[in-house]
Amino acid sequence: MDHPSAETQRTLYPYVTGSSVVALKYKDGILMAADTGGSYGSTLRYKSIERLKPIGKHSLLGASGEISDFQEILRYLDELILYDNMWDDGNSLGPKEVHNYLTRIMYNRRNKFNPLWNSLILGGVKNGQKYLGMVSMIGVNFEDNHVATGLGNHLARPILRDEWHENLTFEEGVQLLEKCMRVLLYRDRSAVNKIQISKITEEGATVFPPFSLKTYWEFSAFKNPTIGAEGSW
Incomplete structure (x- = not known):
């Protein structure tokens, strides 16, 4: 009989999840924003989860979705950068x-x-070349001048x-991201008002401290x- 530690573990359902990430190109590089909430179902369980991470010398990664799976992706990327x-x-x-590697992984x-x-944003x-792309959990990917995950795609x-x-x-760019994150806060039940913004330029990545x-x-x-709603009294 195999030792229990040899059993395969799979994420069958997302448990602790982070909400939308929004990113855009600006004059000098890339700006990215995400809040710091981690929801256990519909309960805001964790309030200080950082989901924006520098990868190597030239890249910045943002993730929404299952937090433990994001940690697994970061381990993959640590191995990739070390090997490089x-x-x-x-x-x-x-x-x-790095984006192509993530699309193959997903x-x-x-x-x-x-x-x-x-859902990942890279x-x-x-x-001197700015790059911004996203990849979904089933490997659907594209590049654009601005991208978002989750409800950010719609709002x-x-x-x-x-x-x-x-x-x-x-x-x-920061003002525009704050406007997007404010709309998401008003409309997305999983969003919190503590957000984090990061930038990456030719000089490298900077992840700024969270703020409200x-x-x-x-x-x-x-x-x-209900005021003015169809069928309201």
Whole structure:
């Protein structure tokens, strides 16, 4: 009989999950934002989970979905970067290569019917070239000037389509991300008001400390959501 530790463990259902990640290209590089909440079902169980991580010299990763699967992905990437550094050939993996690697990982696990329950955003800058892409839990992937995961796909990207332009300054990019995260906070029950923003430029990645969004809850629709609704009394 095999030892219990030899048993295969699979994530059959996401337990502790993080909500949307939103990212965009700006004048000098990539900006990314996510909140710090971790939900156990519909209960906000953890309030200080950081889901934005620098990868190697040129890349920045953001993840929504199952937190333990995200930790497993980070272990894969640690091995990838270590193996790359061991060559010591003066080159290092850029964001495009890391994104391609993640698409293969996610699609491979999907084909084994043992998916990693995450949506990932990978951005970076190498040799002056900005790169931003996403990959879903089944390996669907694309590149764009701005991307989002989860409900951010439905609530944040319309804002980004209206207001994004390629010459955004750092301050303008942060304001735009804060606007997106505020809308998500109002509309996504899994979102919290403590968010984290990170940037990556040619000089490297910076993950800023979490901070609280300024919010306004006095809208009449918030106080009485049935006002003006179809079929309301």
